[in-house]
Amino acid sequence: MLIALTPGLIFGWSFFALLLLGGGSLLLATLRNVRLLYRARSWPTTTGIVRQAELSEREDADGNTYRFRLEYVYVVDGETLIGREVFPGSDREWNGSMPRMADRYPQDGRVIVHYDPTHPDRAYLNIHPWNESNTGRLGISIICTLAGTFGIAVLLSHTP
Template identity: 30%
Template sequence: MLTSIQTLTYTMSKLFFPLFISIFFAVGFGMLGYGINSAKKSVEVSNWPSVTGTITNMSLRESSDSDGTTYGVEVEYRYSVMGRTYTGSRLAFGYISSSGRQAHQDILNKLESASSVKVRYSPQNPATSTLSFGIHRSIKFVLAFAITWLAFVFGFTLIWWIASQPDDVLLKNLEVTLKR
């Protein structure tokens, strides 16, 4: 028979784990949503109108912390649509910095060698613009990470659920002779 403390502990563990693990599911689905949304927007850009733009500023951003160093290209450009001048700073939807310096250096080198750039802008809002499009490495990384994260969290949840179940099969099929 369970004591009141054991009952309380059992009840709390039954409530705590679902609340605790739901945070990890929320993070995973949030990352997945971000990746899917970025992919959708980045593919849509291929159908946006384009104009010639001028780069006004660019650099390779380097950020270091205890986990290492990440790199990302920062770019600013100017373009005109129907006589109105806009400025933009989006390289691509979903583009994020990463530890692979060379990939970002290659992007910067291409931009540095350009006399002008093709700027794609939203037909609904010309102030929304980007220089590149498609399912690029940053989007693939976020999607792969989110799927891996969710698989791990799902697996961990499944293991917890199995461990929390009584072993009825073992008990049912355990044949014993009772003591007299």
Template identity: 30%
Template sequence: MPDLPGFVYAMLLAPLGLILVAAIVKTWQVREARNWPQAPGKVVTSVAELRDVKVFDDDREGGSRLERRNFANVTYEYSVGGRKLRCNRISIGEDLGNFQVAERLARYPAGSVVTVYYNPRHPDQAVLERDLPKGLWGCLGIGTVIVLGVVFGSAFGFNQTYAYLSNHVGRPDLAGLVVAFAAFGLVIALMGYAVHRQASMATRWPVVPGTIKLSGIEDYRRASEPGERRGTEMFGRRVTYTYQYQNVSYTNECARVAAGTPDASDEMLRRLMARYQDGATVEVRVNPANPAEATLDARGDGRMAFVLWGIAAIFAALALFVATRGG
């Protein structure tokens, strides 16, 4: 076992633990739902809609912000004990948005007859699908093996690299710094490769017309700095665009600006709107495999890869400098 503090392993393995716990909870819910009675139902609404989803953001007070995502709103009616009920939950799994919107709308069009599985203790709780995704535990098992291999393999590799460098650099006490710089550089370089690959794929996505939409002003506070009671009040606005793909409407965000005063925010927005005018028609590249994912500038997204590679090169140069100069 590599000689690393226990909290290092805890931080590396915590995300995997949370995923496994969530999978266990969902599996238990599916087992419970298998005993739920069923009733005939009818889909009354089947449309795409925007919903606000709370996402992690450590730059804001409270550690979160709201993000608008596309969802399939499939609302269905059913009767239990003479009571007519409505629900819009499709499956046991959590719907985080921007995924399988078109597929679910196509699977449950308005007016279609469906089988509804409802909770006998709380009949207003129901689903149309009560199975976990096929191969979920198989994928989790393979993923767990890969994660464990990467974590412990990397830790072992870092230890071996550290031991080797301790005997081959001018300042053995700086071997850990060399390993850290090199590791950061490698991770950032891999991120750049992923961004470049995604942008390259996006240049081949089909193009549809879209419309720029400007959001209203948003008032929030930044996360407080050490010694501050509260963070700085900020004023932000978002620039989004709407588009249609195969008769389903979607909305995505293309820019966000924020400043400490409304006037400064408006000034930043005016500069941004030189590129994106409110109400303007734009070309949208849509991912055919997941139409909720799109971009206005695939090549611009790809340029971020070169920025990341530049940062990786700086870390590599720092590692080389420390290793050869010893300070």
């Protein structure tokens, strides 16, 4: 039996498949970050100094969003290293919580740096696995994944 591929059916399948794939990909990336941060809890620490701390602002349809660019230096086994992330991906994020982060890490301030002993150039300042970024991403990814799954299930139930 042939199924008539109407524009609405094609759009529905495409839309829900994208929701499912996008939500699933975001879910996997978030869980990877959480797993990394749980491992980081056992990493050694050293003291670092914030060399650069810059808060940028932009306005979008939802209001103001911010980006916090950070650069800190730390020493491991006599080698001076530069870190840029508070937590995985923080150097690429724009969101409303960045001013609080800027307050926590002022220019020339001392910070505790958690570094990967096998790759000392990988370091984070905040190793709490369920930081604001991960909890927000987890919520969005679950909603998208469920909506995509539900949409595909509805389409399948109405396909002869």
